[in-house]
Structure formats: structure tokens, C-alpha cells
Amino acid sequence: MIYRASLVVALVVYLVAVTSIAQENTTATNPDAPTPETPAAYTAETILEGLNTVVRETFTGVVTAVDAGDLLSLKRNETSVQVRLYGVDCPETGQNYAEEARAAVVKAVLDTTVSVQILTEDSQGLPVALVFDGTGNCLSHVLAAEGLAWWDDRNAQKDALLRKVNAKAVSAPKGIFADTAALAPWDYRKSNELPDFEYTLEAPKPEPKPAAAPAIEEPRSISAKGTMTENRPRPAAAPGLEPASPGTSPAGGMPLSIPGIPADVVKDVNVGDLLMRHQPRIATDSSGRPLGLTANNVSSIPHASEYGFEEGDIVSRVNGIPIESEAQIMGLIPQFMNVRTFQVDVLRNGKTITKTINVK
Known part of the structure; x- marks a missing residue:
């Protein structure tokens, strides 16, 4: 039963991972990719935690060309799109390390699938994005750490992490910064009358305060003897979740109890750790459709x-059911507990792949 429960969890919420047993991150790295200071240090959760901004759109695509160290062309659902890497500015063609920066990105991501989080649009109309390679590392931060890009303090002035990464590369010195007379690419563009760009990040809008609910008088009833008593309904548990039993709260995490799944399958799950590590989210298309x-x-x-x-x-989709929100998953887990055959539709590189998995 425990094996079947784990299988169902892996099939239905393998990307949410809130009901799977936590494991160490064993993601293999690309031997040809530039080695960051600390592997998998520049992940989405680490970066977004320090950015007070809104992610406009998230999608995956295949890198078809590296136009410059900080400019990528991607294929997304049979459509080509060019994006600018957020927060960094690589040397322009004609500057030292321009080719080295481009070559590093080619080795890291060309012809591979990357995760893209669009943050804003620059003055040239290009999407400005965080782009994550197969190891989960952000290309912008890897380039800055290796001294192959400048921290773009004009457009990412408040980014403390990039500032810190850049400072380490300068003090080492690495790459570009081995040359004490190196000219910043924005100064190079200005002196050569080349087009420049600028952008700003959108601050998240404050959540509106919910309107106060109207006061509702609690139902009252009269006993047969005429004594007035109050019938107070018990507070209901949150939809899809049950109160956790004593002793089932994982160390450092929130209690987890899911209807239809044995408690011993999820008792050691650290929800916070898994969500931070894998950052599950709903991917959308250009129109916002999940x-x-x-x-x-x-x-x-x-x-x-x-x-x-x-x-x-x-x-x-799982067994024909579209997956449109994280909240929806909790209701599907108990629904699939006694199912033995799963048809899982997966979007990969713009194409749909259907996986049939049988539970023995």
C-alpha cells in the first residue's frame, strides 16, 4: 500500500513533491558548462527572495542560438523568441571577453531546455528574463561569478546578490576584471554610438484588504422545556487537508495530512524544504492560459x-484531467489512490508526450 501511495504521489504531484520523502539534490551537472562558485547556488528561490518584483510569465523553451553572452534565442511552442538576461551586461562585440562569454553560454545551454521567468521588457522591446539551466542555476549569476559579465548596476541597482557576486569576481580578479582598464559595455556603446537599453522591475502591488464580513447571528434553538441554548457549529477543516495527528509534523516544516494517504507515507515530509527546493508552479502560455x-x-x-x-x-493532464492549479492537486491524490493505470500527458519542447504507467 505504501509503495502504491508513493507511486500515485510521484505521478500526480512529482513536481509539487509535498507528499514524497525528501531526498538530497542529486541533479547531474553539465561537464562542459561553466562551473559556478557553489553548484546550484543561484536558484530561483534564492534570487527571487531578494527581488521585490513580479514574475510576469514562466515557460520552458529550447535555446536555438546564443546571439551574445546576454542575448538568447529560444523556441517556444514552435515560436522563436529572443530574451535578454536580467541583471548583467556582457562585453560587446569588439571588446575583450565578448566571445568567451558567448562561448560559455553556448556550452551551458545551446540546444537544451531552459526555464524562463520573464520579469519585464527593456526599451528595445526585448523581454528581460531570469534563465535557468538544467542544473537550476541562473545564467546571469553564473556569468557574473565567472567574470564574464558586468553587474548591470544601472538597471539592477538594488540587486544585492548580483552586487555581491560581481564584487567577488572583481576582487579575485576573474575574466574581464583581470584587466584593470576594462571598459563597461554601456560606456563602450556610448563611445561608439551604439544603441543602448534600459528597464525597470515592477514592484508587486499590495494585496487589497478583504472587506469585513457582515456579522451573522449564530443559530439558536429552543429545548422542549423552553430553555434557550446555542448551537455553535464546529469550525471546518481547510478543504483538502485534515488536521495533522500529534507527532506528525516534520522537523522544520508544517504538519501535513492528506485524505486517503496513510500517515506514515507523509510523516517525515518537510513541506517548506521541498517547496523551496523545487519551486512548483503553474506554467502559462503568452495569453496567461495555464x-x-x-x-x-x-x-x-x-x-x-x-x-x-x-x-x-x-x-x-493526468487521466484526462487538466492540471490547472496547485490547489487542485490535493483533491486528485485521494481520487487516484485505487487507480492502477495512469495516462500522463507531458509537454516537452513544445510537443505533447503521453506516458502510460501501470501500477502493479
Whole structure:
């Protein structure tokens, strides 16, 4: 029963991972990619935690060309799109290390699937994005750490993490910064009358305060003897979740109890750790329509690799049911507990792949 429960969890919420047993991140790195200071240090959760901004759109795509160290062309659903890497500015053609920066990005991501989070648009009309490679590392920060890009303090002035990464590369010195007379690319563009760009990040809008609910008098009833008593309804549990039993709260995490799944399957789950590590989210298309569920560091999610899931996959349907929100998942888990055959539709590189998995 425990094996079947784990299998169902892996199939339905392998990207959410809130009901799988936590494992160490074993994502393999690309031997040809530039080695960051600390592997998997520049992940989405680490970066977004320090950015007071809104992610406009998230999607995956295949890198078809590296136009410059900080400019990528991607194929997304049969459509080509060019994006600018957020927060960094690589040397222009004609400057030292321009080719080295481009070559590093080519080795890291060309012809591979990357995760893209659009933050804003620049003055040239290009999307400005955080782009994450197969290891979950952000290309902008890897380039800055290796001294192959400048921290773009004009457009990302408040980014403390990039400032810190850049300072380490300068003090080492690495790459560009081995030359004490190196000219910043924005100064190079200005002196050569080349087009420049600028952008700003959108601050999140404050959540509106909910309107106060009208006071509702509690129902009252009269006993047969005429004594007035009050019938107070018990507070209901949150939809899809049951109160956790004593002793089932994982260390450092929130209690987890899911209807239809044995408590011993989820008793050691650290929800916060898994959500931070994999950042499950709903991927959308350009119009905002939900495509399905995706996450970071897929290979380290329990059972994901075993069932053939890969980095950048988007789970769009399970047994014909579209996956449109994280909240929806909780209701599907108990529904599938006694199902033995699963048809899982996966969007991969713009194409739909259907996986049939039988439970023995």
C-alpha cells in the first residue's frame, strides 16, 4: 500500500513533491558548462527572495542560438523568441571577453531546455528574463561569478546578490576584471554610438484588504422545556487537508495530512524544504492560459527520473484531467489512490508526450 501511495504521489504531484520523502539534490551537472562558485547556488528561490518584483510569465523553451553572452534565442511552442538576461551586461562585440562569454553560454545551454521567468521588457522591446539551466542555476549569476559579465548596476541597482557576486569576481580578479582598464559595455556603446537599453522591475502591488464580513447571528434553538441554548457549529477543516495527528509534523516544516494517504507515507515530509527546493508552479502560455505543472531540479524529485520525467517537463493532464492549479492537486491524490493505470500527458519542447504507467 505504501509503495502504491508513493507511486500515485510521484505521478500526480512529482513536481509539487509535498507528499514524497525528501531526498538530497542529486541533479547531474553539465561537464562542459561553466562551473559556478557553489553548484546550484543561484536558484530561483534564492534570487527571487531578494527581488521585490513580479514574475510576469514562466515557460520552458529550447535555446536555438546564443546571439551574445546576454542575448538568447529560444523556441517556444514552435515560436522563436529572443530574451535578454536580467541583471548583467556582457562585453560587446569588439571588446575583450565578448566571445568567451558567448562561448560559455553556448556550452551551458545551446540546444537544451531552459526555464524562463520573464520579469519585464527593456526599451528595445526585448523581454528581460531570469534563465535557468538544467542544473537550476541562473545564467546571469553564473556569468557574473565567472567574470564574464558586468553587474548591470544601472538597471539592477538594488540587486544585492548580483552586487555581491560581481564584487567577488572583481576582487579575485576573474575574466574581464583581470584587466584593470576594462571598459563597461554601456560606456563602450556610448563611445561608439551604439544603441543602448534600459528597464525597470515592477514592484508587486499590495494585496487589497478583504472587506469585513457582515456579522451573522449564530443559530439558536429552543429545548422542549423552553430553555434557550446555542448551537455553535464546529469550525471546518481547510478543504483538502485534515488536521495533522500529534507527532506528525516534520522537523522544520508544517504538519501535513492528506485524505486517503496513510500517515506514515507523509510523516517525515518537510513541506517548506521541498517547496523551496523545487519551486512548483503553474506554467502559462503568452495569453496567461495555464499549461500545467512544472518545477526546478526535476531529477532530484523522488521517483521523477524513474518514471521518465525530465527538466523542463510540464504535466498538463493526468487521466484526462487538466492540471490547472496547485490547489487542485490535493483533491486528485485521494481520487487516484485505487487507480492502477495512469495516462500522463507531458509537454516537452513544445510537443505533447503521453506516458502510460501501470501500477502493479
